[in-house]
Amino acid sequence: NNWLPAGNADGLWNPVVIWTLLLLAYCFAASVLPVWLLLQPRDLVNSQQLYVALALLVVGVLVASLTGQADLWGAAEPISSTIPADAPPILPFLFVTIACGACSGFHCLVSSGTSSKQVACERDAQAVGYGAMLLESALAIIVILACTAGVGMGALQKTTVSASVASAASTVDYQWVLGSDDQPLKGRQAGRTYYRSGEDGGWSKQNLQKNLAAFIEGGANFLTAIGVPLKLGVGIVAVLVASFAATTLDTATRLQRYVIQELGTSLHLPTQNKYVATSLAVGVGGAIAIFAGEKPGAGGLMLWPLFGATNQLLAGLAMMVATFYLWRRNKTIAFLAIPTLLMMMIPGWAMTYDLIYNWIPQRKILLSSFGIGILVLQGWMFVEAALVWRRAHGVLEPQLEPLPSPLSKSLVT
DSSP states (O other): OTTSOOSSTTSTTOHHHHHHHHHHHHHHHHHHSOTTTTHHHHHHHHHHHHHHHHHHHHHHHHHHHHTTSOOTTTSSOSSOSOOOTTOOOHHHHGGGTSGGGTOOHHHHHHHHHTGGGTOSSTTHHHHHHHHHHHHHHHHHHHHHHIIIIIHHTOOEEEEEEEEETTTTEEEEEEEEOBOTTSSBOOHHHHHHHHHHSGGGOSGGGOOHHHHHHHHHHHHHHHHHTTTOOHHHHHHHHHHHHHHHHHHHHHHHHHHHHHHHHHHHHHHTOGGGSHHHHHHHHHHHHHHHHHHSSSSTTOHHHHHGGGHHHHHHHHHHHHHHHHHHHHHHTTOOOHHHHHHHHHHHHHHHHHHHHHIIIIITTTTOHHHHHHHHHHHHHHHHHHHHHHHHHHHHTTOOOOOOOOOOOSSOGGGOO
């Protein structure tokens, strides 16, 4: 019955599936249209939303901490004494949960696939790329504070309030989680209750929705310190999260189109055409999202566990390319080669652990297949790097012809 157009939340034509199809149509258009026509204007609008929300959160953190409303130091235990029994080991999993706030492979793809096509000159790349990572790191710190000290300002719970019995309309409201003395739970007690109590306890229950909710609700608590109503604060931080998702959708589709086109060129396949390549990218992604999950539209959540390790593996591969760039020019490489090895080994270790102890025993066939495929590709790249390591030293890669300057024909050499 789940696959019939029944109009309910679990049917094939449920709202999640409909929105998935609409977003995929948008991604198709954004991938094939010129960058200046859709991607750049959308980025400009989203950047303003992100700046405003981040600025409000920074001010909220400062006010909440200075006024004593939030305990930035004591809201969470530095070393937890209440570790869930089913939690994975901190090594290697700590290094695949930091993700974009410290070192991001996806950012490397974006910088090479879209950012490089938009900077006015090459000298701007350092300010744009390094500045973006600094801001991303600042956001990561805000997220950690929201999920600890923000939640510690008072754990929230959602309640459904009937707006009209006749029409069965309802709205989601928020209220404090109360303790035995009918006072809101705060500090470490709020955090323990929010993350590990009742039916939501245990590591396996900390899913994507709950993690996002922790940031949204903790961030909204910070905004209340500067006079923003709680429900409005929830909306502001939720828009911040949605803005990040929006900037990822069309950019990721465009990058995937580039990859498919390059593979088509190498293998002499018809996927060199941008419309064919984009259709393949959108079609496969849509099929997985709609049909591969436990219910229609839940396929993306099934593959979500791959994100952390895959993102860090991409970072390791990007660092390997940079290491070879220096190696070919007889530059010092130790400062980059050592973290490159770590960024390739530790995420691979984490994914292997998940495969052996979680995904394969639980018969998650598609998830396991993707994980094994990613590890094989990583191993392939590592072997190729080892084979060319000696003969690449001091030998420059083939140089391309210089591009004509868009500023003045007189500058073309």
